[in-house]
Amino acid sequence: MSIRVPFEKLEDTIYKAFVKAGMPEDKARTCAHIHASSSADGVESHGANRVPRFVDYIGKGWVDVNAVPEKVGSKGAVENYDGHTGPGITNALFCADRAVELAKEHGIGLVTLRNTTHWMRGGTYAWKMAEKGFVGISWINTESCMPLWGSDEQSVGNNPFCMAVPRQNGEIVLDMAMSQYAYGKLGVYRLAGKQLPYPGGFDKEGNLTSDPGSIEESGRILPTGYWKGSSMAIVLDLIASGLAGGFTGSDMDDQNKGSCTNCCQIFIAIDPYLAGTMEEVQGKWDARVKRADEAHPLNEAHPVSCPGEGTIRRRKDNMKNGVQVNEEIWAEICRLAGVEE
């Protein structure tokens, strides 16, 4: 069951939980804001739901709450950082900001980050770059959680890839993991006693299946687009680890820690107004989004929309009516914060 929690209350309670876990106040404030905002955007899986696990990782020493990114290289429009396993959110926000500053000077900016930790919701950082008026591109490598195409063992990460368009009438944002479904989504379907709408992985016998429980059992989630998502996942891993000078997915597998510990991240910001004026480019984007949204729908009740449009609608609703939070998660966050529910 979900309940509605006012945004400020959710944010403040998460903040208290993080401070209690030992986080400096400024970082706790920033991280709490991002977790609460992800839930407000409808991405609960990487918002409120991740708070207990993040606190657990701090306790295990996998996240150094005091670490900040250190510059380890730079050239022209590029800067390279070591995250020293600091909080994934504050490390990544710092790097997204730096990419924007570099893009202001050079037209494009690239920031690489190694030895960082889980950035929670991938789309956050490309979206932040877009809010500042820049095209944003970012991705991460993760430990293996998916079989490469043609394999029956987990051998590549689901390596989320994000692209954001700074449209003034609402950002358009792609936030796409390389698996067709997240493991979290499989659990949701299994608990509801439902089959997936489309095949989402292989069972233990190697048959493609829509049965969430069989996929959870085999650990063999399907790359999005079969061989395509598999190919893109390994290439994203190679580029991220190479450019950042950090761990590959296999290196993370070998250290056998929790999700994304010591991962690499890439942040690219681009000035969108070098080949056209702001008015021209925004007009072009508005016209294209309108055409997409007006594409004849398969089902009149479900009009087509561009990625990000639904998110903004959910955000407005959650900010007005309270953020949807799973009841048990909320109880756990309150416990971690040492406050009454």
Add this chain to the structure above:
Amino acid sequence: MSIRVPFEKLEDTIYKAFVKAGMPEDKARTCAHIHASSSADGVESHGANRVPRFVDYIGKGWVDVNAVPEKVGSKGAVENYDGHTGPGITNALFCADRAVELAKEHGIGLVTLRNTTHWMRGGTYAWKMAEKGFVGISWINTESCMPLWGSDEQSVGNNPFCMAVPRQNGEIVLDMAMSQYAYGKLGVYRLAGKQLPYPGGFDKEGNLTSDPGSIEESGRILPTGYWKGSSMAIVLDLIASGLAGGFTGSDMDDQNKGSCTNCCQIFIAIDPYLAGTMEEVQGKWDARVKRADEAHPLNEAHPVSCPGEGTIRRRKDNMKNGVQVNEEIWAEICRLAGVEE
């Protein structure tokens, strides 16, 4: 039926066909080399097979064989060009080269190109950047050929996206259209009387199907990964058209010309050795590719491989034993070149 044609003979015959169509000799030489190389790499669909259509487009005036890219803007690590509907291959090669030159100076280089024409095989340009030692990223927007997710009409391009890793022991290259299968592939399966290995689109009644003929009839190819490829396709269109200041996919739909006329392209080159030495980065990549290739295979007869590895094997075979070319295509190229088969 395919025959084997020595690479030099294939290249020279395509060259003669292009010169006869009115192309300047230097451009004809370059384009012939790329078409022949794509076939040698096993990508016949955008190699030899495309020669007759390209000659047709020259005849229609859709490709200006004399045009060269004109710089229309620049800032720091970014340059913007207008392709003046010159040959897609020479325009794109020029821009990929410029991106590499910018990356040498600034660590990263971005070149945008508008009003260009079909670049044939998408992977060519990212691969060229990788051959020069740089990470290459490139994409294109096309006219609509695929329904957006939730629509039953063609409303977005299949917008190929490419990423290349400059591994010295063999480039790793992603060349991925946003549709699960190309229309060309559907035809191949239909003519062979085969079903697709996985669903590839919808029939006229809106049912997901693996029957190639039903999909050709409906024109409703499936985005790769369902909603994911659809979302990525529209975002690639928005970013390409915005950054290049050129046509969106809808703008191309409205002018109703042939494939990709007046499209936009993006070229990004990145110096891979800013956060690690060449030795470190290459060693990291070799180790990761080895781990991927050694992932336990589903079928012992089909080991896992990374994208590009199979291409390089095919290239070696075709360069040694002659390039596989469809017999009828070869006859047509010879006719266009005015030479005996």
